[in-house]
Amino acid sequence: MSTGQQQTTGETLFAAGAFAAALAWRLFVFALLWWLLTSGQQAAALFGAPFVVAAAVLSTLARFSTRAGFAKLSPIAPLALLRLIGFFLWHSLLGGVDVALRAFRQPLPLQPDLIDYPLRLPPGPATVLMSGLVSLMPGTLSVICEDHLRVHVLDRRGQWHEDLERLEQRIGAVYRLAGF
Amino acid sequence: MFVSLMSVALLVAGAVFFLAGTLGLLRFPDVYTRLHALTKADNLGLGLMVLGLMVQAESLAAAGKLLFIWLLLLAASATAGQLVASWAQGKGIAPWRG
Numbered sequence: 052m053s054t055g056q057q058q059t060t061g062e063t064l065f066a067a068g069a070f071a072a073a074l075a076w077r078l079f080v081f082a083l084l085w086w087l088l089t090s091g092q093q094a095a096a097l098f099g100a101p102f103v104v105a106a107a108v109l110s111t112l113a114r115f116s117t118r119a120g121f122a123k124l125s126p127i128a129p130l131a132l133l134r135l136i137g138f139f140l141w142h143s144l145l146g147g148v149d150v151a152l153r154a155f156r157q158p159l160p161l162q163p164d165l166i167d168y169p170l171r172l173p174p175g176p177a178t179v180l181m182s183g184l185v186s187l188m189p190g191t192l193s194v195i196c197e198d199h200l201r202v203h204v205l206d207r208r209g210q211w212h213e214d215l216e217r218l219e220q221r222i223g224a225v226y227r228l229a230g231f
Numbered sequence: 232m233f234v235s236l237m238s239v240a241l242l243v244a245g246a247v248f249f250l251a252g253t254l255g256l257l258r259f260p261d262v263y264t265r266l267h268a269l270t271k272a273d274n275l276g277l278g279l280m281v282l283g284l285m286v287q288a289e290s291l292a293a294a295g296k297l298l299f300i301w302l303l304l305l306a307a308s309a310t311a312g313q314l315v316a317s318w319a320q321g322k323g324i325a326p327w328r329g
Contacts, residue, residue: 147274163329192267
């Protein structure tokens with residue numbers, strides 16, 4: 052980001068660029084969704100186009116309107132997002148296998164506990180994403196998500212704390228937050 | 232032939248995880264542990280089934296629609312799981328401890 056006198060101009064340009072990029076991305080995603088839902092029929096495309104545009108504009112406006120108590124958001128980092136998706140897919144595979152093995156064992160190998168995990172992420176979309184993904188990771192289920200995350204763990208001796216830290220790290224990187 | 236075999240293998244693997252999820256739902260001791268079984272095993276089971284159907288899909292749009300269904304289910308099951316768990320907390324239901 053630029054410094055000194057150029058800062059304001061630089062920031063405005065950066066914000067405009069980020070807005071355009073976010074809008075273009077949403078147009079692409081919503082058009083793709085409409086195409087999927089209508090199985091690519093051409094007659095449906097004409098009908099869906101205004102809704103795709105409206106949805107993209109509204110969702111971009113909602114994303115960039117600053118709400119009280121919410122940190123200002125930067126555009127997401129695509130590479131970090133890919134890494135998060137890879138991390139998530141691998142861990143949801145592990146999570147499914149882990150819970151399936153436990154379900155078949157006799158006696159049940161469970162040592163559940165409720166733990167409080169202090170969040171470094173600021174409130175807002177990053178925290179919502181975190182609490183959603185925690186429930187799909189091995190051995191953890193998010194119960195309450197406020198300034199801290201209350202997590203139910205299947206095995207209190209497991210390595211859930213390390214997993215939560217790595218997940219939080221990766222989510223922070225996606226949102227380009229300082230310190231991640 | 233190869234595609235059909237792969238599809239069958241993925242569908243059967245998916246069914247095993249659905250079975251495990253249901254078994255967990257019946258065998259696990261309390262609401263929290265049961266939610267673990269449901270959210271994780273079923274999400275993986277459906278993921279495998281969707282993959283098994285995607286390799287047989289007639290068009291790219293049909294394959295994409297299947298993937299989209301899986302993503303919607305992920306969001307729904309994570310949200311529903313958290314809602315049920317926080318409701319149980321609000322009711323003061325203590326978690327089972329071995």
